[in-house]
Amino acid sequence: MSRKPWIVPDREITDESVYLNRRRFMKAVGLGGLAAGGMAALGRGVFERALAEEPLPALKAARNPAFADAGRPLTDPDLALKYNNFYEFTTVKEDVWKVAKDFALDPYGLEVKGLVEKPGTLTLEQIEALGLEERVYRFRCVEAWAMTVPWTGVPLKAVLEKVGVKAEANYVWFHSFLDKKQAPGQRSDTYTWPYYEALRLDEAMHPLTLVVTGVYGRRLPPQSGAPLRIIVPWKYGYKSPKSVVSMELMAEQPPTFWNDEVPAEYSWLSNVDPKVPHPRWSQASERVLGLDEERATLPFNGYGDQVAKLYAPK
16 A cells, blocks of 8 residues: 555654763753753754754654555655744744753643642653653644644643642643743743643643644754643644743633633633634635645544544533
8 A cells, every 4th residue: 555645754754863871862952851862863953944043952762653654745844843833932933942942840740739639830850751652633823814734743632641630620831931041032021921721621631632742753842842732733822832831720711812812712621623713814724834735624623533522512
């Protein structure tokens, strides 16, 4: 059987021929407790062009065969890594990667609090030990552009099961970093920082929801949400917060950033829905980065078979 053109073998994403020594790895990651075994460097190539720096360390993980086929080609890393929304740094998409290139959260830990049995802070090493895997997902921005990306991460469900969710918990509230020295956009009072987002517990526990620490076979670069972000592929991109530093389990529905800022334009749920236009543009079609055509927007970004039941009338 011939391989579908949008399925890319692992060997075409990550070249494992040159291994980083521990000192170089620790400098690149900015973490003290993560083992360097199995990390590799690509050599000169697309990540150097996209980052204008040394390549980030490779992050080895087998591709989950259930998520190897997104129904369209992978987006070229040069496009996906250089076209980003990250208002903490700049509102100019094409410049985020340049403004954020030196950003680092060091040391890093994910604080878990609220209605959990084991509150505390998880390191990347502890999270990744729950079972790293690579998944190819469609990604849809509320601005009607889209891309197809191989993310590396751990199901959020596994993290929540590790800390133990109390019976009265109904929501997960995420907060991103706050560091005005590193993030020039946070020095403005246009928005209320830090960024915050939330999911219902059933959404957070859904198998599709991913805690991400890598992309294109490497550790997340700053513009993509280093060192850890959330990916919820059936919702608009702003529901997948970047550079997350804490998550809190709550009984009552918490507020979310864009729903607070512009409630008439951004709903709390924010599921991808071609039938519901944004007040300033249609959501019926999308522009896929790297493709010279517009495509019809799929309900739930094409993941309706998996998630539509979450929103069925009670």
